[in-house]
């Protein structure tokens with residue numbers, strides 16, 4: 490069968506709705522219920538090597554980079570290995586120190602992004618060990634890596650990444666679980682994460698049912714010239730990815746900021762003309778986040794919260810997951826928000842101006 494947006498107005502909307510299935514496939518056969526861990530066949534990394542990893546560095550571009558930021562947090566939380574993400578393009582141009590006990594991970598939907606590919610080649614030249622988290626099987630980046638994990642998300646056509654992004658985050662959770670269980674993650678925490686992962690597809694279905702309400706909110710928010718997206722720790726990569734998504738498809742200016750940094754700058758911009766989207770999960774930072782919301786409201790800024798309870802004038806509520814996995818679900822309503830803002834403004838959603846699905850040149 491040919492792949493088209495049949496039954497859907499756009500590929501982006503179709504791919505948002507394909508996410509429960511994409512997550513099922515990313516998890517497929519990889520969870521081990523007996524030892525509460527994950528098996529990832531293509532890693533080429535035995536337990537002794539995995540224990541020797543001192544640091545993890547994740548490289549990607551665009552949404553893949555933001556998925557990498559979510560991944561770095563998961564690896565640091567579950568496996569207790571210092572981890573961070575960096576744009577592949579920055580990494581390749583700054584003559585990075587390549588360490589033998591660092592695990593490098595390249596993340597890419599297409600597997601063809603030039604900046605990511607060159608970063609991998611530079612790493613290999615310098616003896617770095619690189620894993621790929623890639624969707625396209627047999628792609629250039631997948632072939633260059635020492636091992637890796639495929640997403641199995643299926644083809645993604647819309648320029649703005651949705652299901653591949655979510656599958657990347659899920660694969661990072663599997664990798665973090667795998668590394669964690671080789672190191673210090675307890676069997677009971679391993680079981681907790683396994684069970685949380687299994688619940689994700691059904692929980693994504695629940696979020697997708699809120700589409701009509703999100704579309705109405707999006708049409709309203711699309712009338713503003715600019716928006717602020719804020720989040721703290723686990724919410725911070727979500728704010729970045731969601732602001733990016735809104736910009737890409739709606740062309741509404743959006744700026745992402747860590748909630749904690751608001752008072753060090755962007756609070757000066759807050760007024761009734763600048764709405765804020767705040768990522769506010771029910772976790773140990775809820776009180777801190779609520780006081781940030783108070784500061785915005787005191788300047789009569791409109792607030793849309795995305796979290797696990799009604800918190801403001803407008804709230805999008807998603808099902809609760811395990812705290813480490815919450816970012817995977819909190820992103821989904823904001824994909825729909827960006828999509829429907831673009832539709833409300835009459836934009837070419839699947840092919841935003843000036844952008845390409847895969848940037849294979851310098």
Ligand code: G6P
Nearest residue numbers: 550551552553597598599602650
């Ligand atoms: C382009 C696309 C983005 C994508 C990025 C990385 O900039 O417009 O949507 O996230 O490339 O692509 P990749 O295929 O490496 O994930």
